[in-house]
Amino acid sequence: MDSAANVPRWTPSPSPSRSLLKEPETKANDAPSKRKSSVDELELQSIISEEDAKPAAAGPMFPFSTGASTTGPDPPPYSGTYEASSMAIDMNEGKNYDGGKGLTSKGSRNGLLLTWTDLWVTVPGGKNGGRPLLQGLTGYAEPGEILAIMGPSGSGKTTLLDALAGIFPSIRICSALQQTGEILINGRKETLAFGTSAYVTQDDILMTTLTVREAVHFSAQLQLPDSMPTSEKKERAEITIREMGLQGSADTRIGGWNVKGISGGQKRRVSICIEILTRPKLLFLDEPTSGLDSAASYHVMSHIVKLARQDGRTVVASIHQPSSEVFELFHNLCLLSSGKTVYFGPVSMAEQFFSSNGFPCPALRNPSDHYLRTINADFDMDVEQGHGGSTEEAISVLVKSYKSSEVSQRVCLRAAFIRDQVNIVVLNSCKAI
Numbered sequence: 001m002d003s004a005a006n007v008p009r010w011t012p013s014p015s016p017s018r019s020l021l022k023e024p025e026t027k028a029n030d031a032p033s034k035r036k037s038s039v040d041e042l043e044l045q046s047i048i049s050e051e052d053a054k055p056a057a058a059g060p061m062f063p064f065s066t067g068a069s070t071t072g073p074d075p076p077p078y079s080g081t082y083e084a085s086s087m088a089i090d091m092n093e094g095k096n097y098d099g100g101k102g103l104t105s106k107g108s109r110n111g112l113l114l115t116w117t118d119l120w121v122t123v124p125g126g127k128n129g130g131r132p133l134l135q136g137l138t139g140y141a142e143p144g145e146i147l148a149i150m151g152p153s154g155s156g157k158t159t160l161l162d163a164l165a166g167i168f169p170s171i172r173i174c175s176a177l178q179q180t181g182e183i184l185i186n187g188r189k190e191t192l193a194f195g196t197s198a199y200v201t202q203d204d205i206l207m208t209t210l211t212v213r214e215a216v217h218f219s220a221q222l223q224l225p226d227s228m229p230t231s232e233k234k235e236r237a238e239i240t241i242r243e244m245g246l247q248g249s250a251d252t253r254i255g256g257w258n259v260k261g262i263s264g265g266q267k268r269r270v271s272i273c274i275e276i277l278t279r280p281k282l283l284f285l286d287e288p289t290s291g292l293d294s295a296a297s298y299h300v301m302s303h304i305v306k307l308a309r310q311d312g313r314t315v316v317a318s319i320h321q322p323s324s325e326v327f328e329l330f331h332n333l334c335l336l337s338s339g340k341t342v343y344f345g346p347v348s349m350a351e352q353f354f355s356s357n358g359f360p361c362p363a364l365r366n367p368s369d370h371y372l373r374t375i376n377a378d379f380d381m382d383v384e385q386g387h388g389g390s391t392e393e394a395i396s397v398l399v400k401s402y403k404s405s406e407v408s409q410r411v412c413l414r415a416a417f418i419r420d421q422v423n424i425v426v427l428n429s430c431k432a433i
C-alpha cells in the first residue's frame with residue numbers, strides 16, 4: 001500500500017513547456033490527413049447539410065435554460081460532420097475514440113454539442129471584488145461521448161455542472177453568484193425543450209414513502225409524453241429499473257431518516273433512473289457513483305456510456321474516485337483545481353500531459369488516483385514533504401503548462417470553430433430565404 005510519503009511530488013524536469021500531442025512514431029505510416037498536427041493546418045470546412053440548417057420546430061421551454069432564448073432561425077442540429085480531419089485525429093487519439101465515425105452515425109445526427117468559452121463564476125464581495133469559483137474555463141461536450149469532470153473536493157465540479165445546466169441565476173437565485181462567459185448548444189444560445197436535458201444532482205430528492213417501482217412508474221407517467229400509451233410508459237419504467245440494477249429492490253420502500261429503506265447507493269441509482277426515463281439528449285450527472293461499490297459503479301457508468309453511444313447523447317458527469325475500469329469508459333477529461341483547468345482533453349492524452357510535466361503515473365497505479373493525488377493540496381500540511389516542490393507548485397506548473405499547450409489551443413479553436421461554423425450555416429440559410 002502506498003504511504004503518504006509516496007505521493008508523487010513535483011520534480012523540475014522534464015521541462016513543463018514541452019509541447020504536447022507530438023505525433024507518435026507509430027503514426028508515421030498513417031494517411032497524410034492523419035499526420036497533420038499543426039493547428040495551422042486546420043481546414044474550416046463548411047459541410048453542414050442544408051437540411052441541418054432548417055429551423056427546428058418550436059417546443060415548450062425547459063426550465064433549465066442553457067442560454068438566452070434567441071430570435072431568428074433555430075440552430076441546425078449538430079451533424080457531427082463539421083470536423084476537420086487533422087483536428088479529429090489529434091484530439092481524439094485513444095482507444096475509446098472511434099475516429100469520429102460514431103459522430104456521423106444516424107443516432108448522433110440530432111445530438112447536442114455543448115461548448116463553453118471563458119466561463120467565470122464569482123462570489124461577489126470581499127476585498128478584491130469577489131472570489132472566483134471558476135476561472136475562465138473553456139471546453140466542449142460532444143454527442144455520443146462522456147465528459148468526466150474531476151478534481152479535488154471544492155475544486156468547482158458542481159459549480160461547473162450548474163453553470164452548464166443553466167442553473168445560475170434562475171434556480172439558485174439566493175446564491176447570488178455572478179456568471180460570465182459563453183455557453184452554447186450547437187453553436188448557438190438556446191433554450192432547450194422540456195425533456196431534452198436532465199440533471200442528476202448530488203442530493204437524492206425522493207419521496208421516502210414510495211417504493212422504488214412506484215417512484216419510477218409515477219415519474220414515467222408524469223414525464224413521458226401524453227401521446228405515449230400507458231403500457232409503453234410502464235414498460236419504459238421497468239426497463240430503466242432493470243438497467244440500473246434495481247429489480248431486486250423494486251418493491252422496497254425508499255425510506256428516509258425515520259424509516260430504513262433502500263441503501264444510499266440504491267437511492268443514487270433511483271435518481272439516475274428517474275432522470276434517464278425521458279432519454280434526454282443532454283445529461284448532467286453530479287457524482288453518479290457516490291455510494292456505489294466498484295462493480296455497481298462500473299455497471300451504472302457502462303450503461304450510461306451505452307445510452308450516450310446509442311443515440312448520440314451528450315453526457316457530462318462529475319466523478320470523484322473512478323476505478324481504472326470506470327475511468328477508461330470516459331472520452332474526455334476536465335480536471336479542475338480551485339476553479340482552474342489543470343487539463344482538458346482526451347482521457348488517453350492525460351497521462352502524457354502529466355508525465356511531460358514531471359508527474360509520470362507510477363506503474364500499477366490507477367491514473368485517475370494519480371492525477372487527483374498530484375493536485376490535491378488540501379492535506380499538504382499532513383503529508384511528509386521531500387519529493388520535490390509542494391502541491392501548490394505542482395498545480396501551478398500544470399495549469400501554466402496546460403494554458404500554453406497545444407491541446408488547450410485546440411480546445412479553444414474547436415469551441416470557436418463550432419460557433420463560427422453554425423453562424424455560417426445560419427447566415428447562408430438566411431440569405432437563401
Ligand SMILES: Nc1ncnc2c1ncn2[C@@H]1O[C@H](COP(=O)(O)OP(=O)(O)OP(=O)(O)O)[C@@H](O)[C@H]1O
Pocket residue numbers: 123133151152153154155156157158159160175176177
Ligand atoms: N453560493 C456559494 N457561495 C460561496 N461559495 C460557494 C458557493 N457555491 C460554491 N462555493 C464554493 O465554491 C467552491 C467549489 O464548490 P463546488 O461545490 O463546485 O465544488 P466540488 O468540486 O463540486 O466539491 P465536492 O467534490 O466536494 O462536491 C467551494 O470552495 C465552495 O465552498
